[in-house]
Every structure is written in structure tokens, then in C-alpha cells.
Amino acid sequence: MSKQKKAIVLLSGGLDSATCVAIAKSKGYDVYALSFRYGQRHSVELEAAQKIADKMKVKRHVIADIDLRTFGGSALTDDIDVPKGRDADEMAEDIPITYVPARNTIFLSYALAWAEVLECNDIFIGVNALDYSGYPDCRPEYIAAFEHMANLATKAGVEGSKLTIHTPLIDLSKAEIIKNGTQLGVDYGQTISCYDPDPNGAAACGECDSCLLRKKGFAEAGTPDPTRYQ
Amino acid sequence: MSKQKKAIVLLSGGLDSATCVAIAKSKGYDVYALSFRYGQRHSVELEAAQKIADKMKVKRHVIADIDLRTFGGSALTDDIDVPKGRDADEMAEDIPITYVPARNTIFLSYALAWAEVLECNDIFIGVNALDYSGYPDCRPEYIAAFEHMANLATKAGVEGSKLTIHTPLIDLSKAEIIKNGTQLGVDYGQTISCYDPDPNGAAACGECDSCLLRKKGFAEAGTPDPTRYQ
Numbered sequence: 001m002s003k004q005k006k007a008i009v010l011l012s013g014g015l016d017s018a019t020c021v022a023i024a025k026s027k028g029y030d031v032y033a034l035s036f037r038y039g040q041r042h043s044v045e046l047e048a049a050q051k052i053a054d055k056m057k058v059k060r061h062v063i064a065d066i067d068l069r070t071f072g073g074s075a076l077t078d079d080i081d082v083p084k085g086r087d088a089d090e091m092a093e094d095i096p097i098t099y100v101p102a103r104n105t106i107f108l109s110y111a112l113a114w115a116e117v118l119e120c121n122d123i124f125i126g127v128n129a130l131d132y133s134g135y136p137d138c139r140p141e142y143i144a145a146f147e148h149m150a151n152l153a154t155k156a157g158v159e160g161s162k163l164t165i166h167t168p169l170i171d172l173s174k175a176e177i178i179k180n181g182t183q184l185g186v187d188y189g190q191t192i193s194c195y196d197p198d199p200n201g202a203a204a205c206g207e208c209d210s211c212l213l214r215k216k217g218f219a220e221a222g223t224p225d226p227t228r229y230q
Numbered sequence: 231m232s233k234q235k236k237a238i239v240l241l242s243g244g245l246d247s248a249t250c251v252a253i254a255k256s257k258g259y260d261v262y263a264l265s266f267r268y269g270q271r272h273s274v275e276l277e278a279a280q281k282i283a284d285k286m287k288v289k290r291h292v293i294a295d296i297d298l299r300t301f302g303g304s305a306l307t308d309d310i311d312v313p314k315g316r317d318a319d320e321m322a323e324d325i326p327i328t329y330v331p332a333r334n335t336i337f338l339s340y341a342l343a344w345a346e347v348l349e350c351n352d353i354f355i356g357v358n359a360l361d362y363s364g365y366p367d368c369r370p371e372y373i374a375a376f377e378h379m380a381n382l383a384t385k386a387g388v389e390g391s392k393l394t395i396h397t398p399l400i401d402l403s404k405a406e407i408i409k410n411g412t413q414l415g416v417d418y419g420q421t422i423s424c425y426d427p428d429p430n431g432a433a434a435c436g437e438c439d440s441c442l443l444r445k446k447g448f449a450e451a452g453t454p455d456p457t458r459y460q
Contacts, residue, residue: 102340102343106340110332136384148375149379152375
């Protein structure tokens with residue numbers, strides 16, 4: 001039996017993380033997909049994550065239950081209106097109200113715990129610094145600092161086995177991500193990016209920051225957009 | 231109304247974290263205590279945490295539900311025997327099997343999320359590098375790396391407000407911790423350190439690494455040990 005390299009891939013059910021799964025597989029990793037039920041107002045993205053995990057034949061898919069509502073503080077988990085119809089300048093202006101406190105730090109910490117148990121040295125996360133600069137925990141300097149901390153935190157790190165946080169999308173535009181993923185066979189019709197989808201049919205609103213960036217990405221990539229909008 | 235400084239204190243229900251609450255209060259902070267239900271085999275330590283939080287009049291006590299059993303891998307959450315009767319050299323020899331993967335990283339990440347929401351710049355954690363060197367995530371270099379990462383992760387950090395991870399016990403012996411806490415009025419009879427307590431009566435085993443260090447600490451401090459042993 002050949003020993004396959006293992007990678008943990010954070011899988012939200014969105015376009016970026018689905019592309020990350022495809023990239024990790026294309027690099028020869030067995031993929032262990034990790035999603036979170038974190039008090040989202042809608043579960044359509046977790047259903048999308050499950051479909052993607054099945055379709056892309058990941059080795060294992062774990063949905064970890066965490067509850068950031070304990071602390072409050074974000075549009076994605078609280079009852080604050082999601083902003084609609086903003087242009088790129090407005091989005092870039094400040095940290096978006098859809099920010100979830102310490103979200104990527106918590107997600108990567110769970111990935112680190114699983115990596116220790118699996119004896120896996122590679123974690124993939126689909127953060128992107130270019131299209132959407134408002135999240136502090138999507139920047140390269142943040143990822144580098146997390147990686148450094150992680151290598152001091154664990155048995156593996158102490159014993160000299162280096163953990164790497166891979167961010168294959170960090171410098172790509174949405175259009176480049178879509179072109180890459182399309183080449184690798186990602187079915188984007190299964191992914192969902194919307195912050196405010198129709199809770200019954202999983203149709204996207206078409207108006208929130210995330211929908212607008214996604215539409216623009218497909219247009220610029222010259223690829224048909226398979227998203228179902230309301 | 232005077233504006234009080236806020237601090238989040240990680241509170242396990244053990245001797246060290248109870249001392250941390252007392253130290254944070256003595257420095258003038260309003261204490262927000264944070265405990266975790268993380269698939270421990272026994273809930274006596276959470277009951278102790280609640281008693282300590284009440285007695286020490288913290289501003290708020292949150293118990294966050296997380297489930298590290300999803301990933302497996304430790305004596306504190308799996309069915310592996312807790313080692314008994316080891317001497318200090320044996321304990322120091324390797325990373326203890328009671329290690330929980332990435333535990334402090336996950337705990338501090340949750341504290342970071344709450345700190346953002348509370349607009350609080352101070353987190354206290356009762357790690358100790360001296361008595362028990364086997365945990366990688368109790369070392370000063372790990373804490374410094376987490377603090378650096380945290381300041382890149384958050385709105386507060388980006389906006390120039392510095393988050394500090396306080397480790398007031400890191401260089402203290404167990405005896406020194408006990409002397410400090412006793413001066414500050416900590417009721418150590420309410421704390422529990424045992425890895426393998428009697429599930430009904432919360433009596434400590436007296437034999438596990440944690441009990442042995444605690445006994446030694448009280449003996450060296452010259453303070454009566456209020457612990458109830460089996």
C-alpha cells in the first residue's frame with residue numbers, strides 16, 4: 001500500500017474552498033475536508049460543502065460544531081442586515097460588517113488539532129488577499145504568523161516536523177481562481193458564495209458583496225456562471 | 231460610571247487558572263471568565279469553574295461548547311489510562327499522553343474572538359513552563375507567537391490596539407503559585423487539578439501527574455492542602 005500524503009482543506013461550500021480541494025488533489029494529497037457549523041443563519045453552505053466533498057471524493061469530511069454566537073458580533077451570525085449593491089471601492093473601504101471575530105484563527109486551530117491526530121503536515125485555506133482586502137485574517141502576514149505559532153504549538157513542531165499552511169489562492173483574482181478550478185474540473189454549480197441566500201432553494205441573492213464579486217469573476221473569466229440567482 | 235479595564239481569563243477550574251482570576255482582579259481588571267466543555271470525561275472541573283467564578287465575582291462566565299473528540303487523540307478525552315505515580319523526571323521526559331491536540335491554541339482563539347466583541351485587550355492564561363515542561367503550548371515562545379499572530383488577526387490589531395496575552399504564572403513553581411493565590415484569598419478547596427477524579431464526589435485520585443504536582447506544591451508552600459483525596 002503506497003503511503004499517500006495527507007492534507008486538511010478548510011471547506012466552506014464556497015467557490016474558493018472548492019477550488020482549494022481540487023488544487024490539493026492535483027498536488028497528490030489525500031484530502032481531509034473540514035467544515036464548521038458555527039451558528040450561520042443558513043445551512044445551505046454546509047449542504048454545498050457536503051455535496052462538494054462527495055463529488056470530489058475526499059478521504060473524510062468532518063463538520064465540527066462550534067458556536068461563535070456565544071460571543072456575538074457579526075452579520076453572519078447576528079441579526080444585522082447584510083449590505084447589498086456595494087461597489088468594489090465601498091467593499092475595500094473598511095472591515096466588512098460580515099466579519100466574524102477571529103474566525104480564521106478558530107478554523108485554523110481546529111485544523112491544527114486534526115493535523116496532529118492525522119500526523120498531517122499540510123493545511124490548505126482558500127483565503128484571498130486581492131479581491132477582498134477587508135478581512136485582517138486573510139492577509140499573507142497573518143497566515144505566516146499563524147504558521148509560525150502552529151509550529152511552536154504542537155508535538156510535530158517540537159519534534160521537527162514542519163507544518164505548512166498553503167494559501168494557493170492568496171494572490172489570485174476571482175477570475176483566475178475560476179479559470180484554475182474549471183481546468184481542474186470543479187463543478188461551481190455546487191458551490192455557494194451568497195451571504196444572504198434564499199433559505200429554501202439555495203438561490204443566491206445576487207446583490208451582496210460576495211455575489212457581486214462572484215458574478216464579476218465569472219464575467220472576467222469568460223466562463224458561464226452556473227449560479228442560480230433569485 | 232468609571233470605565234473598568236476588562237480582561238478575559240481562561241478558567242479551567244484548576245488551581246492555576248483560579249489564581250489567574252485573583253491576579254487579574256488584583257490588577258484592577260473586570261474579569262470575563264471563559265471555560266470550555268470539550269469532551270472531558272468528567273464534568274467536575276466545570277462545576278469547580280462555576281463555583282470559582284461565582285465566589286470570585288467575575289463579571290461574566292461563559293462556558294463554550296467545543297468538541298475535540300471529533301478528532302480523537304488524547305487521554306483526557308479518549309479511553310486511554312491516565313498514568314499514575316510517576317516522579318518529576320518521568321513527567322518531564324516526554325509530552326504527556328494527557329496532551330490534547332492544539333488545546334491552548336483553540337482556547338486562546340476563542341478568547342481572541344470574545345476579546346474582539348468585548349473590545350478587550352487583555353487575555354490571561356495560567357500556563358506554567360517550570361513545573362511541567364511537556365506541553366509545547368505552555369512555553370513562552372509559543373505564547374509570544376500566539377500574541378503576534380493575534381495582533382495581525384483582528385480589527386483591533388489592524389487599528390493599532392495591542393492585545394496582550396498575560397501569563398503571570400509562567401515562571402512560578404507550584405509552591406509560589408499557591409503562596410501568591412493564598413495571599414490574594416483564593417479558596418483552593420474549590421479548585422480541582424486531578425486528571426482522574428471520582429466522578430460522583432469530586433475527590434481527587436492523588437496519584438496522577440497533576441495530583442502529585444499539586445501535593446508537592448502545597449507541601450513546599452507550607453500551606454495546608456484543602457484537596458479531598460480518594
